[in-house]
Amino acid sequence: MQEQITGAFYGIAIGDALGVPVEFKTRSFLSENPITTLTGFGCWNQPPGTFSDDTSLTFCTAESLIAGYDIHTMAQTFVRWAQFGYWGAHNEVFDIGHTTRRALQRVAVGTSPFVSGGFEEFENGNGSLMRMMPLAFYLVKENDIHQRYQTVKEVSGITHQHFRSVLGCFIYVEFLRHLLSLKNLQHAYAQMQRSVNAYLHMQPFNPAEVKYYERILQQQIAAVPVQQIDSSGYVVHTLESALWCLLNTNTYESCVLAAVNLGGDTDTTGAVAGAIAGLHYGINQIPAAWIEQVAQSAAIKQLAQHFSVALNATKA
Template sequence: MQQQITGAFYGIAIGDALGVPVEFKTRSYLSENPIAALTGYGCWNQPAGTFSDDSSLTFCTAESLLTGYDIVAMAQTFVRWAQQGYWGAHNEVFDIGHTTRRALQRVATGTSPDISGGFEEFENGNGALMRMMPVAFFLIKENDIHRRYLLVKEISGITHQHFRSVLGCFIYVEFLRALLSSGNLQEAYQQMQRTINAYVNTQSFNPAEIKIYERVLLQNIATLREQQIYSSGYVVHTLESSLWCLLNTSDYRTCVLRAVNLGGDTDTTGAVAGAAAGLHYGIDNIASEWIQQVAKSTEIGQLANRFMAAINTTSTQ
């Protein structure tokens, strides 16, 4: 599992960093000026290899899980990032989503993380989905799907409490768990569909909300054409585009470059796809120059090692 954890940790940071300079660029622009390497400056004026809030909050999530699960401690780690740049690529915050910012301001002023997250329909950006990768590893030994769902719901809810965001996070976590036990992408995807659909049928969730994920849960997202895939910051779009990129490529590099060159919310699509691709293909499939170039490269490797040790000794019990 060390290959998968280290691959996922570097995978998210590199996918994120590839997308940072071209965030908000259109697909047509990137089709003419495709990203093929880690580049610098661009829209955020950051040096090459700089990752964004996507990876920072993922690493904060992983670090808070090192000593077991504590939602208050996790939320406080997020506040430390927002206020002090903790786990920032260069120890500062240059990008933060509106819903996440508002939620962490609430936590910082004493609101419980149980009720801090945005719960309105318009607060369904991808700010919780982007940081879920460590949760999948943490839950690898938890066999009770309802407990897995409740934990994902709580972690998402620090910033994003709406059911649509929670379900998107849950689908992604279950897909990553399936990837850990199956070396075949399509098999893991189908396993996730069976698991989620069976669980959803036992719950009294809003059917209209479930239907929003129909392309992921009931169809095969991989068979859609690129023109049918959207890459905005909306949680549904990020989940769909990330899965589509992973299922339609056969190595880490091609996956993350496909994700970033979709345009739109390039850093988060790159991050979410990159975490999954890094997990699936392992660290040895990621170019060594990218590993060396990404910000905080040594610290990321150390965190991955500490996280691997921690999940071998702790569980969700």
């Protein structure tokens, strides 16, 4: 699993960094000026290889899990990032979502992380989805799907408590978890659909809310025409676009470049797609030049190793 962990950790950071300079650019602009490698400056005026909040909060999540699952510790690690740039590409924060900022401000003044997250319908951005990847590794041996759902709900809820955000995170984690044992993308996708749909069928969840994920859970998201794939910062759109890119490409590189060149919320689409592709293809399939150029490259490798050791110790 070490190669998958390292691949996912570098995968998210590089996918994020590819998208940072062109965040908010339109799809038509990027079709004429496509991103083909790590570039710099652009909308955030950051050097090449700079990742954003997506990766920083993912690494905060992973680091807190190394010491064991504790929502309070995890939330405080997030606050440390928000206030001091901990795990920032350059030890500073240059991008933070409104819902995430409000939630972490609540945590910082003593609100419990079990009730800190936004729960209004307008607070369904992708700010919890983007940091969920480490949970797939942490929950790989948890055979109780209800317990997996509850864990995802708690971790998402630090910043995003609405059911729509939680369900998006759950689908993502379940798919990643299946990818750890199934090498075939289509098989893992089908298995995710079966397990998630069976679980949802047994729960008293609002069918109108579940329906937002119909294209992922009931249809084949890969078959949707690209013109109908929206790459905004809305949680449903981010999950759809990341899965679409993964299932319509056959290398890590082509997946993340497709994700970023969709335009819109390029860093998060790149990050979410990059995490899945990095896990699936492994560290050895990610371009070496990108691994060298991404910010905090040595620290990422070390974190991945520590995370892997901690998981093995937990399983022993």
